[in-house]
Amino acid sequence: MPELPEVETVRLSLEKLYLNKKIESVSILLPRMILSPINEFISTVQGTKFISFSRKGKYLLLNLDNGYTIVSHLRMEGKYIKIIRGEPLPKHARIVFHLNDNIDMVYDDSRSFGIMILVRSDDVLKLKEIAKLGKEPFEIDDPKYLFDKLKNKKNEIKACLLDQEIMCGLGNIYADEVLYKSKINPYRLANTLSLDECITIIDNSKKTLKHAIELGGSTISSYHPEKGVDGRFQNELMCYGKKGEKCPYCSSIFRKDELGGRGTTYCPSCQNVALRIGVTGKIASGKSTVLNYFKELGFKVFSSDEEVNRLYTLTSTKKGLINIFGESVLNDNLTISKGYIKNTIANNPQKKKELEKFIHPLVKKSIIDFIHKHKSEKLIIVEVPLMFETKFNLMFDYILGVTCSHSTQLSHLKSRGSKTITTDLIINQSNKFDKNACKCDFLINNDGTYNDLKKQIDLILKKLLNHSH
Numbered sequence: 414m415p416e417l418p419e420v421e422t423v424r425l426s427l428e429k430l431y432l433n434k435k436i437e438s439v440s441i442l443l444p445r446m447i448l449s450p451i452n453e454f455i456s457t458v459q460g461t462k463f464i465s466f467s468r469k470g471k472y473l474l475l476n477l478d479n480g481y482t483i484v485s486h487l488r489m490e491g492k493y494i495k496i497i498r499g500e501p502l503p504k505h506a507r508i509v510f511h512l513n514d515n516i517d518m519v520y521d522d523s524r525s526f527g528i529m530i531l532v533r534s535d536d537v538l539k540l541k542e543i544a545k546l547g548k549e550p551f552e553i554d555d556p557k558y559l560f561d562k563l564k565n566k567k568n569e570i571k572a573c574l575l576d577q578e579i580m581c582g583l584g585n586i587y588a589d590e591v592l593y594k595s596k597i598n599p600y601r602l603a604n605t606l607s608l609d610e611c612i613t614i615i616d617n618s619k620k621t622l623k624h625a626i627e628l629g630g631s632t633i634s635s636y637h638p639e640k641g642v643d644g645r646f647q648n649e650l651m652c653y654g655k656k657g658e659k660c661p662y663c664s665s666i667f668r669k670d671e672l673g674g675r676g677t678t679y680c681p682s683c684q685n686v687a688l689r690i691g692v693t694g695k696i697a698s699g700k701s702t703v704l705n706y707f708k709e710l711g712f713k714v715f716s717s718d719e720e721v722n723r724l725y726t727l728t729s730t731k732k733g734l735i736n737i738f739g740e741s742v743l744n745d746n747l748t749i750s751k752g753y754i755k756n757t758i759a760n761n762p763q764k765k766k767e768l769e770k771f772i773h774p775l776v777k778k779s780i781i782d783f784i785h786k787h788k789s790e791k792l793i794i795v796e797v798p799l800m801f802e803t804k805f806n807l808m809f810d811y812i813l814g815v816t817c818s819h820s821t822q823l824s825h826l827k828s829r830g831s832k833t834i835t836t837d838l839i840i841n842q843s844n845k846f847d848k849n850a851c852k853c854d855f856l857i858n859n860d861g862t863y864n865d866l867k868k869q870i871d872l873i874l875k876k877l878l879n880h881s882h
């Protein structure tokens with residue numbers, strides 16, 4: 414989809430190719446694209462000259478010498494193509510303006526989403542689609558304009574930058590670029606931005622759009638009426654489309670997530686988006702002790718075990734579990750019997766598989782919600798016992814593995830007063846932590862005292878936070 418710089422590039426080309434050209438006649442091949450009465454459109458346009466080409470947001474304004482304007486929106490794939498009369502029409506020609514000097518200006522649109530409206534030039538700004546547009550960055554002299562518009566918005570700044578009624582001109586590509594250059598977390602709630610940050614955003618929006626316009630936009634030739642005019646700005650993009658590559662400022666890896674239905678690329682370090690730490694390890698290795706220490710330090714933590722317990726209390730989950738295990742999965746008081754589940758899956762691999770297929774996606778969804786909710790934190794910690802088996806490790810920046818000897822593990826289990834040590838150990842056999850330990854970014858050994866454990870965690874935190882913030 415063309416963004417503002419591409420539309421401006423089209424405007425410049427139209428001006429260069431068709432200024433002062435006379436419209437001798439019009440052929441309308443797809444009438445539904447014209448949102449004005451067709452006969453009136455043809456009779457008003459015929460015999461006039463193009464006196465200027467202007468633009469409001471992504472609307473092109475083709476101004477005629479009789480006081481009328483054709484308002485044109487390219488939507489997904491619309492483009493203007495110049496041909497010499499007699500040459501074959503482009504494949505998706507929809508409207509053809511036959512001009513003097515044997516030139517045809519062809520509006521071509523493979524998706525046919527584009528539109529044209531004929532209005533009196535004086536009324537263009539009153540068109541409801543145009544009237545509701547916010548100011549373009551170039552039109553903003555006082556940054557308080559943006560600050561005031563954002564101060565009551567409780568959604569993410571990225572979503573607000575895409576909202577053309579707040580500020581007009583940034584689409585997905587440029588919104589990512591601007592937030593990256595401004596070092597602003599795309600997940601920050603808009604009403605938390607300071608006036609200084611608004612100034613930075615407006616500044617970077619102007620610079621980025623201006624630079625993009627100079628280079629003909631970011632997309633490959635398809636929108637351009639002249640052959641050979643490519644969107645060279647695509648070579649200048651610093652953040653958009655760089656998922657998995659290294660940030661040139663800090664060497665962190667660019668991430669891409671969905672935000673409000675749109676892909677959003679950002680540098681987690683430069684833009685202060687919470688680092689995601691996954692904690693894993695064998696049964697009774699001390700994962701929850703590690704988690705509790707992080708919590709004590711004030712970080713947001715998520716425990717998959719606790720989440721499973723919570724999920725087990727929901728009616729919908731109970732129904733699912735009864736489907737798998739039958740009514741015997743319920744205690745007398747109709748709560749879920751975890752002991753029954755443990756014993757069953759220890760001896761029945763098929764049931765274990767069914768349980769995992771049912772419960773893992775629910776936990777995954779909860780983790781995603783948790784990550785999303787805390788993106789403006791520095792660091793968040795999520796404990797997942799079967800990290801690698803579930804491939805949940807892909808959701809995290811760093812994986813922290815908790816290791817301990819077999820005897821520590823046994824003594825942990827005993828001190829828990831666990832009556833099901835044998836069952837726990839059988840289930841533990843399917844835990845592939847040992848095999849995957851090499852995939853962890855950090856290993857913590859939990860054979861020593863609680864203080865030893867804390868020291869190791871402090872050291873890791875120091876590394877992570879120094880590196881990134």
Ligand SMILES: [Zn+2]
Nearest residue numbers: 660663680683
């Ligand atoms: Zn960076």
